[in-house]
Amino acid sequence: MYLSRFLSIHALWVTVSSVMQPYPLVWGHYDVCKTQIYTEEGKVWDYMACQPESTDMTKYLRVKLDPPDITCGDPPESFCAMGNPYMCNNECDASTPELAHPPELMFDFEGRHPSTFWQSATWKEYPKPLQVNITLSWSKTIELTDNIVMTFESGRPDQMILEKSLDYGRTWQPYQYYATDCLDAFHMDPKSVRDLSQHTVLEIICTEEYSTGYSTNSKIIHFEIKDRFAFFAGPRLRNMASLYGQLDTTKKLRDFFTVTDLRIRLLRPAVGEMFVDELHLARYFYAISDIKVRGRCKCNLHATVCVYDNSKLTCECEHNTTGPDCGKCKKNYQGRPWSPGSYLPIPKGTANTCIPSISSIGKCYCNPLGSIHDRCNGSGFCECKTGTTGPKCDECLPGNSWHYGCQPNVCDNELLHCQNGGTCHNNVRCLCPAAYTGVLCEKLRCEEAGSCGSDSGQGAPPRGAPALLLLTALLGTASPLVF
Ligand SMILES: [Ca+2]
Structure with a gap:
């Protein structure tokens, strides 16, 4: 199944800003890897940097909860409305579809009312912490192109860490800390993304912006990708060329927006007051109705198509590259070291195609006229036709001459005299x-x-009859060409 092709997010941004202010749509979308062009040598391929379009990546993830049995409803339990501890007639029952809250409800289509949501068990074991890890895995490197947005139906947690992995979940780094009190929870000074700059954009911050429990109306938590892009592309992301230039030259910046997995670590549910109300612990739980992750397969600017097959994303590599991320040159195309494509120069970028290896042009391509097959056999040698020799089968054995391949001599200076x-x-x-x-x-x-007459002596009669017989005999062994 091919990823559906959306208007890429940066194209969308430009379209939006062009409405506000005329803006030339000159720089590329990197949506083509090669085109045919006409030159003096005829039709040839022109290669350019290319990438898949940005899309909804939640369609391709695997979700894992830890502890695995933390979802509510097994056994069934009742919970209270967050705002009202005396309204405890809500029920979660995993065996009844209308009352179940499984994890997939964080990724279903959200357009109906009321929302569908995943919900944890309640905090009935207080004061033991109620902690849940939600891991989203793609088994593929992806590049984030828009904010990660989480919608909480339970009130936003008091403490939470968003983490990322770049090595399929083997190691984890924090992406952002969230708390009602950063100093108390994580010994960090609270900051907002707006406090950062081009130079500090990679700093990991703790924010108090999204953790005010249920006392405010907002349910949303962001991880701000676009605000970070804006340090390079300007507030309306108009100067994407500048961002692409930075991404090209700063690997750390590129890696910052690249993940294979995300992990939401819920450390303390929304309490909303100074103290936990121990008489009504059924008020405290986590519930998430929606998680948005937009991005694209990372293909190192060598592919526009990412295929989802067998629950696995793979780039369809161009430019003689291969691997799930187009991260290496194909066999026999190692004529120079692999390198990713480049966004520069705008608008088409540079493909940095892999070129044929020099050793493969001698070694394994046999002369098609002199050899039985045009490729080497299993032991790496060309198999030559009769009368032909040499590593590439382009030389003739004695008694043979090259004429569209080696042909037996009809005449020569040694035995076959005219x-x-x-x-x-x-x-x-x-x-x-x-x-x-x-x-x-x-x-x-x-x-x-x-018609030879007695006076037809236009030349001497045949001389050396025995020699002629010998030559005729020799001719019998050769295969004279037809003229
Ligand atoms: Ca939902």
Whole structure:
């Protein structure tokens, strides 16, 4: 199944800003890897940097909860409305579809009312912490192109860490800390993304912006990708060329927006007051109705298509590259070291195509006229036709000459002499005086026509008859060409 093609997010941004202010749509969308162009040498391929379009990546993830049995409803339990501890007639029951809250409800289509949501068990074991890890895995490197947005139906947690992995979940780094009190929870000064700059954009911050429990109306938590892009592309992301230039030259910046997995670590549910109300612990739980992750397969600017097959995303690599991320050159295309494509120069970028290896052009391509197959056999050698030799089968054995491949000599200077004053032409034919004919000019033309008279002595009669017999015998073994 091919990823559906959306208007890429940066194209969308430009379209939006062009409404506000005329803006030339000159720089590329990197949506084509190659085009055919006409040059003096005819039609040739012109290669350019390319990438898949940005899309909804939640369609391709695997979700894992830890502890695995933390989802509510098994056994069924009742919970209270967050704002009202005395309204405890809500029920979660995993065995009844209308009352179940499984994890997939964080990723279903959200357009109906009321929302569908995942919900944890309640905090009935207080004061033991109620902690849940939600891991989203793609088994593929992806590049984030828009904010990660999480919608909480339970009130936003008091403490939470968003983490990322770049190595399929083996190691994790924090992406952002969230708390009602950053200093108390994580010993960090609270900051907002707006406090950062081009120079500090990679700093990991703790924010208090999204953790005010249920006392405010907002349910949303962001991880701000676009605000970070804006440090390079300007507030309306108009100067994407500048961002792309930075991404090209700063690997750390590129890696910052690249993930294979995300992990939401819920450390303390929304409490909303100074103290936990121990008499009504069924008020405290986590519930998430929606998680948005937009991005694209990372293909190192060598592919526009990412295929989802067998629950796995793979780039369809161009530019003679291969691997799930197009991260290396194909076999026999290692003529220079692999490198990713480049966004620069705008608008088409640079493809940095892999080129054929020098060793593969000698070694494994056999001369098609001199060899049985045009590729090496299993042991790495060309198999030559009769009369042919050399590593590439482009040299002739003695007694043979190259004429669309090696052909047995018809005449030469050693054994196959042209007779009666004839001259050998390129080892393939004797050029005979007018009166003579035959492969070696051994026959009188009038003899062949049966018109030789007593006065027809246009030339000397055949000389050296025994030698002629020998040559005729030799000719029998050769395969004279047809002229
Ligand atoms: Ca939902």
